[in-house]
Amino acid sequence: MHSTIKRPRHLSCLLYASLTLLAFFVLAPVLWLLLMSLSSPTDLTKVPLQWIPSQWDFSRYALLLDWQNGSGKRFLAAMLNSLIIATSASFIALVAGVLAAYAFSRRNASMLLMFAFLATIMMPPITYILPLYSAFSELGILNTKVSLIICYSAMLIPFAIWLMKTNIDVLPEEIEHAAMIEGAGTIYTLRKVVLPIILPAIGATAMLSFLTAWDEFFYALIFSSDLSAKTIPVAIADFSAGRVTDFGVIASVGVLASVPPVLIALFFQRFIVSGLVGGSVKG
Amino acid sequence: MRSLIGAKQQKWLLLAPALTVLALISFVPFVQTLWLSFSDSEISALPTVVSFIGLENYIYALTDPDFIDSLGRTLYFTFVSVGAEVILGVAVALLLNQQFKGRTLMRALIILPWAIPTIVNAVTWRLIYNPEYGALNSLLMQLGIIGEYQSWLGNPDVAMNMVILADVWKNFPLVAYVALAALQTVPMDMLNAARLEGANAWRRFFKITLPWIIGPLLVIIVLRSVEAFRVFDIIYVMTRGGPANQTKTASFYVYQEYFSYLRSGSGSSYAIIVALISIILIFGYYKAAKRQNGSL
Numbered sequence: 226m227h228s229t230i231k232r233p234r235h236l237s238c239l240l241y242a243s244l245t246l247l248a249f250f251v252l253a254p255v256l257w258l259l260l261m262s263l264s265s266p267t268d269l270t271k272v273p274l275q276w277i278p279s280q281w282d283f284s285r286y287a288l289l290l291d292w293q294n295g296s297g298k299r300f301l302a303a304m305l306n307s308l309i310i311a312t313s314a315s316f317i318a319l320v321a322g323v324l325a326a327y328a329f330s331r332r333n334a335s336m337l338l339m340f341a342f343l344a345t346i347m348m349p350p351i352t353y354i355l356p357l358y359s360a361f362s363e364l365g366i367l368n369t370k371v372s373l374i375i376c377y378s379a380m381l382i383p384f385a386i387w388l389m390k391t392n393i394d395v396l397p398e399e400i401e402h403a404a405m406i407e408g409a410g411t412i413y414t415l416r417k418v419v420l421p422i423i424l425p426a427i428g429a430t431a432m433l434s435f436l437t438a439w440d441e442f443f444y445a446l447i448f449s450s451d452l453s454a455k456t457i458p459v460a461i462a463d464f465s466a467g468r469v470t471d472f473g474v475i476a477s478v479g480v481l482a483s484v485p486p487v488l489i490a491l492f493f494q495r496f497i498v499s500g501l502v503g504g505s506v507k508g
Numbered sequence: 509m510r511s512l513i514g515a516k517q518q519k520w521l522l523l524a525p526a527l528t529v530l531a532l533i534s535f536v537p538f539v540q541t542l543w544l545s546f547s548d549s550e551i552s553a554l555p556t557v558v559s560f561i562g563l564e565n566y567i568y569a570l571t572d573p574d575f576i577d578s579l580g581r582t583l584y585f586t587f588v589s590v591g592a593e594v595i596l597g598v599a600v601a602l603l604l605n606q607q608f609k610g611r612t613l614m615r616a617l618i619i620l621p622w623a624i625p626t627i628v629n630a631v632t633w634r635l636i637y638n639p640e641y642g643a644l645n646s647l648l649m650q651l652g653i654i655g656e657y658q659s660w661l662g663n664p665d666v667a668m669n670m671v672i673l674a675d676v677w678k679n680f681p682l683v684a685y686v687a688l689a690a691l692q693t694v695p696m697d698m699l700n701a702a703r704l705e706g707a708n709a710w711r712r713f714f715k716i717t718l719p720w721i722i723g724p725l726l727v728i729i730v731l732r733s734v735e736a737f738r739v740f741d742i743i744y745v746m747t748r749g750g751p752a753n754q755t756k757t758a759s760f761y762v763y764q765e766y767f768s769y770l771r772s773g774s775g776s777s778y779a780i781i782v783a784l785i786s787i788i789l790i791f792g793y794y795k796a797a798k799r800q801n802g803s804l
Contacts, residue, residue: 317529342530345530489623498619
C-alpha cells in the first residue's frame, strides 16, 4: 500500500524503528549461532558473555569436515545420507506427482481422491509409525536409506500433485489436443508439451520437496540407528544430547546443516515463495 | 492413431505410482493402527497372543488425566503458537508492504528463519536459553532486565512459552509471505476512498484490508494448526517433554507409549484420538480452501 502522499516524520521514525526491531529479531539468533561456532570454549562460558570472540576459532569446522575423526565422520555421513535421501525422495515425488496431477487435471480423477491424498500428509505421523516400523523390520529394511526414501516420497507426493495440478489446470488444453491429434501418446505429450511449460513450477516443487525432506526428523529418528541411514537432523539431535560439552561444536553442526537449505532459499527465493504461497493459498 | 487404452484406464495408470506409495505408506498403516487400538497388543521380541478388547483402550485413554493434560498442552501450543505467528506475520507483511529503502533486502531476510532446519532452530534456541551460559540470560542481565540468570527451559511455568517463542520465530515468515501476497490484491482505490472519507489506519485495516486478505489467511492458519498440533521435533530437542511434563505434547506422549513403554495397543488408541482431532482440523482446512477458491 505505498502512498503517493509523503509520509509524516513521526510515521517514518516508527517505520524504521519497527524495521530495526524486525531485523534484530530475525538476525540475532542466526548471528549468535554463527558467533558461537567461531568462539573459543572459554569465551562461550564467560558470565556475562563475550559477544565478539576474543579470538576466532575455526577448529570445529576443521574437525567436522574431516572424515578421519569420529565427529567428522558422524557429521559427514549424516550430511551425505540426507542428501541422497532428500534428492531421491524428491525425484520420486516429482515423477509420481506429475503423472497423478495430469490424471486430476485432464482425466477427471475424482477430487475426493485428491482430498484423501492431501489428508494423508495432514495426519500426524504417529498414526502411521508403528505398522511401518513392523513392516520395515519384517522386510529387513529398518535402518536403511530405502525405508526413509519411501516414507519421504509418501510425505511429498500429495504436495507435489497439488502444486503440479494447479499449474496444469491453467494451461490451455488445445496444445495437448493438437499433439494428440498428430498421434502423440499421453506420456509423450506430457513430456514434450506439458513439462517444458510447467518447468518453473517443477523447479519450485523440487526445491520445496528437498527442503521438506531435509527437515524431517520423526521418521528418521525412529527408523535409523547408525551411520548407514542417520540423517542430519538426527545427527544434530545426537550431537546436542550427547557428551559434547562445547557449544561451539553443536553450533558448527547447526551452521553447516543449514547451509544447503539457506542457500537454496536465498537463491531461489522468488520461486520458492510463489510455490509456497500458491500451494497453500491460491489452490 | 487411436490410443490403445481408454481414457478411464489411462487415468488409473497415471494415478498408479502415487496411489501405490500412499496406499502402502499411509492408508494401510492407518487402518492397522486403528485395528491395534482395539487390541491389547504389546511390542515384544517374542510372538505374543493379541486379543481384541473392544473400546477398553479408549475408555482408559479418555480417563487418563496425564493423556488429557497432554492434549490440553498440545492445544495450548497450537493456539498460542499459530495465534502469535498470525499476528506477527500480518504485522510484518503490513510493514514490508510499505515503501522504504532496502525493502527487497528485508523481504529476502525474513526467509532465513523459515529456511533453517527445525532441528537447528530447536538446538539454537536451547543454547540461547541455557541457564548457565545462554545468550538470553546474558543479554537480559546486561540490559538490567533480570537480576540473576534464569533456567528458562527448567521452569515449569515458562518452559512451554519459551518453546513457543522458538516455534514462532521459525514459522512466522510463512504467514508473512502469504499475507504479503494477499495484500498486493487489496484494491488501492478502496483504501484511498476510505482515507479521503477520514477513516483512520486501524479502521481501514479492519474494514477493508483484513476482510480482503482473510481467505488466504484462513487457509494458512488451518495448515499451520494441523502442523502445530503434531509438534514433536522441537519438543524432543528442547525439553524432552520436561520439566515436570509441562511440555509433553500428544505426539510425544504417544511416542513414549510406543517406544518407551512398548504398549502398542493403548499407544494406538492415543494415536487415533490425536488423529480424530486432526481430522476436525483437516475438515476446517477443506472448508477454508473451498471458500477460498471454490474448487476443492
